[in-house]
Amino acid sequence: MTQAPTTTMTGDSHGSYPSYLIGFVLAVILTVASFAAVMSHALSPGMALAALTVLAVVQIVVHLVFFLHMNTSTEQSWNLMCFIFAAASVIVIIGGTIFIMHDTAINMMSR
Template sequence: MKTKHLHPAGAADAAHGSFKGYVVGFVLSVLLTFASFGAVMLDVVPRHLGLAAIVALCVAQLLVQLVFFLHMGAARDQRQNTAIFICSALLIAIIVAGSLWVMHNANVNMMPTQMSMERAKMRD
């Protein structure tokens, strides 16, 4: 028995990319990977700008993969996926930033290791 999909006409194909789109995404990903490797190994970028260049190439590759492979975008049928992704990313960023803030404050407000026990008792 065959089951019919309950998608509107053409909606099932709209979410999937074409072969050309996948090839373009793959080529861009490979080029960005080689650019990152070249920036580090061939000293194309000055040392003080190395980290910024790697981060910029990393963000560019992330965007390429989101658009070409996960099909995120402003298209009408992808807005819900994009909104869910953005909300998830913001929640993760808030959790990570909050955890780092708590750990930093705990580290700052704890007794320093350089302080002797006698000096710590004098502060009480």
């Protein structure tokens, strides 16, 4: 049996073995770095949280680029716009929820 080509109707590629391997290695390195930042107890709790946040954002970018193949090309513009809209919606919902919970705690529960 022959393997089907990995192109879509527009002709763009879905990635290659080396790009998946690079993405996997970067994801493993970032995961190990996250565990090391917490388990070594070398950082204060605030610095550990900041390190985890930075490593998480970098890992999200690695996954988006290497596994979901998101980039700024014209073929990916709709996918990128949908992702940005979804991310903005999640940020607004989570930020609004945190704001409401904090405001409620300040105004009602601290009396």
